[in-house]
Amino acid sequence: MGSPGLRLALDPGNKNHPMKNQESVLIDSASDFHKVTAQPRTSIEVQNVTVSFPTPKGTFTAVKDINLTIRKGEIVSLIGHSGCGKSTLMGTISGMAQPTGGQVVANGKKVTGPGPDRGIVFQNYSLLPWLSVYRNIYEAVDSVMKDKTRAEKREHVEQNLKMVNLYAHKDKLPGQLSGGMKQRVAIARAFAINPSILLLDEPFGALDALTKSAMHVELLKLWNLDHREKTIVMVTHDIEEAIFLSDRVVVMSDGPAATIREIVDVPLERPRNKKEIVHHPAYMEIHDRLLSLLIDKYSIEDYKD
Amino acid sequence: MQTIKFMLRGVLYFSGGMLLLLGVWAAIAWLNRNPEATELADKYPLPTPLMTFDVLKEIFTQPFQDDPDVKGIGVKLWGSLLRVLVGFGLGSLVAVPLGLLLGSSRVLMNLVNPVVQILRPVSPLAWYPLGLAVFSATNHGGEGLLNPSSKAAIFMIFICSLWPTLINTAFGVASIPQDHKNVGRAFGFSLWKYLTRILLPYCLPHIITGLKLSIGVAWMVIVAGEMLSGGAGLGFFVWEEGFNAGKVTHIIVAIFIIGIVGFVLDKIFSLLQKAFSY
Numbered sequence: 001m002g003s004p005g006l007r008l009a010l011d012p013g014n015k016n017h018p019m020k021n022q023e024s025v026l027i028d029s030a031s032d033f034h035k036v037t038a039q040p041r042t043s044i045e046v047q048n049v050t051v052s053f054p055t056p057k058g059t060f061t062a063v064k065d066i067n068l069t070i071r072k073g074e075i076v077s078l079i080g081h082s083g084c085g086k087s088t089l090m091g092t093i094s095g096m097a098q099p100t101g102g103q104v105v106a107n108g109k110k111v112t113g114p115g116p117d118r119g120i121v122f123q124n125y126s127l128l129p130w131l132s133v134y135r136n137i138y139e140a141v142d143s144v145m146k147d148k149t150r151a152e153k154r155e156h157v158e159q160n161l162k163m164v165n166l167y168a169h170k171d172k173l174p175g176q177l178s179g180g181m182k183q184r185v186a187i188a189r190a191f192a193i194n195p196s197i198l199l200l201d202e203p204f205g206a207l208d209a210l211t212k213s214a215m216h217v218e219l220l221k222l223w224n225l226d227h228r229e230k231t232i233v234m235v236t237h238d239i240e241e242a243i244f245l246s247d248r249v250v251v252m253s254d255g256p257a258a259t260i261r262e263i264v265d266v267p268l269e270r271p272r273n274k275k276e277i278v279h280h281p282a283y284m285e286i287h288d289r290l291l292s293l294l295i296d297k298y299s300i301e302d303y304k305d
Numbered sequence: 306m307q308t309i310k311f312m313l314r315g316v317l318y319f320s321g322g323m324l325l326l327l328g329v330w331a332a333i334a335w336l337n338r339n340p341e342a343t344e345l346a347d348k349y350p351l352p353t354p355l356m357t358f359d360v361l362k363e364i365f366t367q368p369f370q371d372d373p374d375v376k377g378i379g380v381k382l383w384g385s386l387l388r389v390l391v392g393f394g395l396g397s398l399v400a401v402p403l404g405l406l407l408g409s410s411r412v413l414m415n416l417v418n419p420v421v422q423i424l425r426p427v428s429p430l431a432w433y434p435l436g437l438a439v440f441s442a443t444n445h446g447g448e449g450l451l452n453p454s455s456k457a458a459i460f461m462i463f464i465c466s467l468w469p470t471l472i473n474t475a476f477g478v479a480s481i482p483q484d485h486k487n488v489g490r491a492f493g494f495s496l497w498k499y500l501t502r503i504l505l506p507y508c509l510p511h512i513i514t515g516l517k518l519s520i521g522v523a524w525m526v527i528v529a530g531e532m533l534s535g536g537a538g539l540g541f542f543v544w545e546e547g548f549n550a551g552k553v554t555h556i557i558v559a560i561f562i563i564g565i566v567g568f569v570l571d572k573i574f575s576l577l578q579k580a581f582s583y
Binding site for chain 2: 094096113115116120126128130131139140142143175193
């Protein structure tokens with residue numbers, strides 16, 4: 001079971017309650033074990049999160065009263081129209097933005113800022129253009145893994161570079177790389193600090209369809225290599241991408257004051273195969289459901305009224 | 306092969322431009338001639354290129370002569386350069402850190418910006434008497450570079466080389482893209498890491514642009530400053546040995562030297578700019 005901090009955060013007051021303590025004493029070890037498997041560990045808890053910004057025209061509320069619980073090792077996509085506040089919501093999880101109401105609990109701790117337990121892949125790669133591929137990752141590793149020696153850090157960076165097949169390009173500057181390669185560096189950087197939560201903000205939005213497809217498989221490969229223990233939250237506006245990667249797809253309503261419109265489960269077996277999955281009846285059903293949630297006009301015929 | 310061709314073309318264009326300049330100059334000198342005069346110097350109030358070349362050769366026979374009463378042109382050039390480098394160096398030492406601070410803090414920027422905006426348009430020459438008055442009053446009997454008038458000239462260079470570096474550095478810091486800052490925040494960079502891996506690398510091209518503008522202004526101002534301050538320098542050479550001695554050729558030679566040195570200084574900073582842009 002999780003750390004005491006985690007329990008406390010999930011259910012404040014739980015530990016101090018005398019009844020609860022007695023109960024836990026009474027439970028035999030077998031049923032306790034059963035309880036663990038039945039209730040997988042929570043990775044992220046978004047609790048009544050509201051984000052508003054002051055603007056010259058008054059307060060603008062981007063997202064309102066969002067509640068979302070994400071389990072450890074789960075892949076969840078946030079999908080919605082442009083400007084619906086998916087990136088804002090993501091920002092409150094990463095700690096890059098502060099909610100004006102409610103709170104986010106990640107790994108049992110209230111999020112007050114970015115932390116090494118959450119690796120972020122930014123929308124536009126955000127590599128430092130004056131540092132080589134290697135150095136871009138090294139600086140992040142150096143910041144986070146303070147107790148490792150120089151040689152250990154170097155080896156760790158090189159290992160992560162090999163994982164995304166960029167070892168041969170390690171001395172290049174980001175400007176010399178293609179979009180897909182840059183994104184692989186950004187992903188390698190986020191993986192390299194070994195976070196338990198990976199946050200991807202429209203990571204493949206700027207890539208062409210073929211590269212994008214390859215990157216999906218690559219991301220799942222990395223997740224697999226890590227025994228599917230990392231929780232991944234991804235912002236996207238690509239329905240196919242969301243289904244292929246996710247366990248659940250969170251559909252946001254249109255902003256301002258966006259909320260969760262619906263959460264669609266994706267009960268497709270893993271490992272998934274890009275080519276085969278699209279013919280799966282469940283896939284088609286989910287695809288249809290998401291399409292109807294996101295789009296209300298499907299043909300020029302619909303514009304006739 | 307391609308680069309050689311490219312360089313050759315550059316040399317050809319440069320020579321062409323120079324020839325054009327000499328041609329226009331010779332034409333004006335000839336149109337401006339005084340046919341009745343007997344002395345060559347009187348015949349051409351604006352000396353011809355050839356006359357100037359003769360004087361140039363003469364001036365450069367002993368460029369590094371350094372006697373108490375006779376100083377070679379090289380010594381004078383070095384005097385001017387030294388004043389510029391000291392003033393510019395001190396100015397940059399103040400302007401770069403201050404610019405970094407101003408760029409990072411909106412409060413400081415708002416506080417200091419009005420001061421900069423008021424002092425920046427002041428002609429650097431206006432600072433000279435102020436410097437001279439203060440340094441003369443506190444004169445500890447320095448010589449050469451350290452006498453009051455030389456100190457005042459350095460002070461003037463110091464002031465005028467502050468502004469471009471200060472403004473460019475502050476602008477550089479203030480314009481660091483949010484993306485780059487986000488990297489620092491997301492991966493928990495320490496202040497030192499943020500400064501050395503994000504802030505400075507991003508701002509360096511801006512800082513160098515500021516330095517380049519500053520040294521350009523400083524070099525322009527030193528000539529005017531030395532006309533006021535005297536001493537061994539190019540400005541004083543133009544005024545004393547050129548105008549006061551009635552030798553226009555000396556003025557023209559000095560103009561060329563000033564121009565070439567300014568060009569070289571600018572080129573040095575252009576090379577730095579190239580080396581530090583990513």
